[in-house]
Amino acid sequence: MTRPPAAGRRTSPRIVLVHTATFRQARQFVPALIPVLAATGLGGGTTTVIALAVGVTLLSLSTAALSWWRFTYADGPTSVVVTRGLLSRSVRTVPNDRIRGVEVEAPLLHRLFGLVRVRIDAAAGAVNGKDEELVVDGVPREEGDRLRTAVLTHRATDTPRADGEPETADFARFDNRWLLYAPLVGSYLAVPLAAVGALFRLAQELPESLRPQLDGPELSDVHVLVLAVVAALVLLTAGSVIGAAVVNWGFRLTRRGGSLIATRGLVTRRHTELEIDRIRGWALSEGLGMRRVGAARSTALVTGLGDAARRGQLLPLGPRAEGRALGARLVEEPGPLVTHPPAARRRRIVRALAAGLAVTTAGLIVGPLLGWWWVPAAGVALIVLGVPVGLGRYAALGHAAGPGSFSVRSGWLVREQAVLQRRAVVGWQVRQSPFQRRAGLATVVACVGAGKGGYAAIDMAAAEVARFTAAASGGWASDLAPRRRSAPGSFRNRPVARPSPGPGT
Amino acid sequence: MTAAPPPVREPAWPLSRSAIGLWVTEGIIGSVFLGIAATLFAVFVPSDAPAPWPLLRWLVPLAVVGYAVVVIGIRPWIRFRVHRWEVTGEAVYTLTGWLTRTWTLVPISRIQTVDVTRGVLQQIFGLSTVAVMTASSQGTVQVWHLEADVAQRVADDLAHRAEQVRDQAT
Numbered sequence: 021m022t023r024p025p026a027a028g029r030r031t032s033p034r035i036v037l038v039h040t041a042t043f044r045q046a047r048q049f050v051p052a053l054i055p056v057l058a059a060t061g062l063g064g065g066t067t068t069v070i071a072l073a074v075g076v077t078l079l080s081l082s083t084a085a086l087s088w089w090r091f092t093y094a095d096g097p098t099s100v101v102v103t104r105g106l107l108s109r110s111v112r113t114v115p116n117d118r119i120r121g122v123e124v125e126a127p128l129l130h131r132l133f134g135l136v137r138v139r140i141d142a143a144a145g146a147v148n149g150k151d152e153e154l155v156v157d158g159v160p161r162e163e164g165d166r167l168r169t170a171v172l173t174h175r176a177t178d179t180p181r182a183d184g185e186p187e188t189a190d191f192a193r194f195d196n197r198w199l200l201y202a203p204l205v206g207s208y209l210a211v212p213l214a215a216v217g218a219l220f221r222l223a224q225e226l227p228e229s230l231r232p233q234l235d236g237p238e239l240s241d242v243h244v245l246v247l248a249v250v251a252a253l254v255l256l257t258a259g260s261v262i263g264a265a266v267v268n269w270g271f272r273l274t275r276r277g278g279s280l281i282a283t284r285g286l287v288t289r290r291h292t293e294l295e296i297d298r299i300r301g302w303a304l305s306e307g308l309g310m311r312r313v314g315a316a317r318s319t320a321l322v323t324g325l326g327d328a329a330r331r332g333q334l335l336p337l338g339p340r341a342e343g344r345a346l347g348a349r350l351v352e353e354p355g356p357l358v359t360h361p362p363a364a365r366r367r368r369i370v371r372a373l374a375a376g377l378a379v380t381t382a383g384l385i386v387g388p389l390l391g392w393w394w395v396p397a398a399g400v401a402l403i404v405l406g407v408p409v410g411l412g413r414y415a416a417l418g419h420a421a422g423p424g425s426f427s428v429r430s431g432w433l434v435r436e437q438a439v440l441q442r443r444a445v446v447g448w449q450v451r452q453s454p455f456q457r458r459a460g461l462a463t464v465v466a467c468v469g470a471g472k473g474g475y476a477a478i479d480m481a482a483a484e485v486a487r488f489t490a491a492a493s494g495g496w497a498s499d500l501a502p503r504r505r506s507a508p509g510s511f512r513n514r515p516v517a518r519p520s521p522g523p524g525t
Numbered sequence: 526m527t528a529a530p531p532p533v534r535e536p537a538w539p540l541s542r543s544a545i546g547l548w549v550t551e552g553i554i555g556s557v558f559l560g561i562a563a564t565l566f567a568v569f570v571p572s573d574a575p576a577p578w579p580l581l582r583w584l585v586p587l588a589v590v591g592y593a594v595v596v597i598g599i600r601p602w603i604r605f606r607v608h609r610w611e612v613t614g615e616a617v618y619t620l621t622g623w624l625t626r627t628w629t630l631v632p633i634s635r636i637q638t639v640d641v642t643r644g645v646l647q648q649i650f651g652l653s654t655v656a657v658m659t660a661s662s663q664g665t666v667q668v669w670h671l672e673a674d675v676a677q678r679v680a681d682d683l684a685h686r687a688e689q690v691r692d693q694a695t
Binding site: 323324446447448449450451452453454457462465467468469470473474482483485486489494495496497499500501502 | 534613615616618624625627628629630631632634635660661662663664666
């Protein structure tokens with residue numbers, strides 16, 4: 021694959037039209053323009069409106085054209101260089117071995133013009149935020165695919181590539197019937213709620229004359245009330261299903277060579293690539309509602325992946341069995357989970373009751389003084405609710421260690437089970453509060469350079485800790501095991517450091 | 526129910542005794558600031574304020590005094606008895622905390638960076654902190670309050686050995 025040396029390439033000029041239409045660059049001038057316009061005084065009349073529209077469009081066009089003109093990118097053999105900036109030039113060079121992934125996405129407008137947006141995810145160390153990405157916005161589809169393969173080939177020196185495309189195999193496919201689970205998932209339910217909120221804001225901003233004169237419906241009528249509630253529920257359900265469909269439409273996971281490629285989206289097609297080599301495990305999460313119907317989502321835990329929750333998705337929504345099977349194809353499950361001792365159940369219940377007890381006590385003190393009788397009542401209600409919550413939290417707890425992997429599970433509102441390879445562990449943290457000490461429990465956190473960074477086995481039997489850590493990671497963890505008392509000594513008089521042989525896995 | 530044996534082994538080496546002095550100093554500074562805040566509170570709350578305020582006027586100074594006694598007179602010694610650290614053949618191992626105890630073990634092969642930091646107070650007491658970073662945001666080991674020269678040697682030793690046994694480190 022030979023190419024002219026890193027001469028700057030340009031994005032397609034067609035992107036200027038897209039950006040003009042979306043006011044991408046001109047958007048930042050809007051806050052500055054509003055006071056200016058207000059100061060000059062806006063007379064009514066059609067002319068002003070047309071002049072305004074033309075002016076804004078011209079402004080948008082010129083800024084879009086300028087930034088297109090000033091933007092070049094080059095993918096060299098060792099790094100990707102992006103040059104941009106209207107007044108101050110900025111040149112960003114990202115070495116190829118720092119590139120963690122490439123995402124090609126095609127929003128609706130881009131698709132109309134046959135363009136795509138390429139996001140290059142660069143490991144920028146501990147600095148997080150949007151700056152981790154290089155965005156090359158608006159290249160033709162073929163160029164986007166070329167860029168993706170070029171960048172990934174340069175980086176992945178270990179992926180054997182014969183000629184052309186390596187074999188592609190289907191890994192998973194989304195069944196549209198699974199969209200029906202969406203109303204039970206909190207994040208999808210939030211979609212229609214946000215839409216309604218936005219609508220209300222818009223309505224508030226409309227000039228008084230344009231607002232339809234609606235009298236509030238007579239809520240006193242029971243029929244109307246019931247009807248309104250039912251309508252709201254139907255809308256909410258439909259909205260969440262539509263929201264889930266927009267994001268997940270046609271979700272497909274394919275395996276090509278050493279990577280997993282996920283494509284999805286109805287309006288914006290996204291194309292995400294995960295290196296299988298970097299996958300350390302997977303997590304299966306089931307929300308409270310999803311558990312009722314046996315639904316789950318599963319996510320790959322990938323080292324050094326920005327925005328992992330979105331990019332690492334293996335199954336955005338589907339039957340639990342499907343999610344499990346999918347994960348197990350990447351990292352085998354270690355076997356059935358070991359439940360935690362009864363002391364852990366007591367502890368969960370006590371903790372779940374604590375809030376209710378505190379409110380009740382406070383209510384009994386303050387209530388008579390101020391006449392707030394609802395405070396202790398709410399406290400009692402919290403206590404009653406606390407029991408099933410505590411039991412549910414206990415039921416979620418579990419851990420297991422198998423030959424190649426280990427697993428921990430916890431959570432009630434969202435129950436999450438993580439299955440991780442032994443080599444994923446970069447450290448162990450064992451925590452014990454005074455209460456745990458008395459109950460003979462301890463919380464063990466497996467520190468992992470992927471996903472959330474740490475996965476905890478909450479309240480496991482203290483006596484089990486050393487065995488579990490040794491079984492779930494490399495031999496180095498045997499340092500945790502209680503052993504014959506060695507001479508205390510100190511770092512000053514300890515023998516010369518001997519380098520341990522081989523990698524400590 | 527008596528105290529059960531710890532879930533895992535204790536690291537072998539204690540911290541420098543100067544750490545107690547440092548913690549006491551930190552406690553004094555914290556208490557002074559809280560004392561100032563409590564005094565301001567007592568000054569600015571009018572004496573004829575309604576229901577819960579008179580009670581608070583008594584409770585706040587009491588709480589501050591209690592806090593000062595704990596952080597100056599008790600916590601430094603408990604901490605010194607609890608805190609331990611060790612560098613074994615394959616890992617860095619620490620135990621920290623005073624009520625809740627935290628054992629952290631990080632294998633040398635997964636170390637990404639080793640930092641030595643010296644805060645202002647630490648410099649007065651001739652102490653340093655060695656921070657060992659891994660790929661995990663939660664897998665950071667900090668060995669607090671070692672004598673400066675020991676800390677430097679530990680850091681050099683760890684960095685050197687990490688270089689030799691490093692695998693993918695993630």
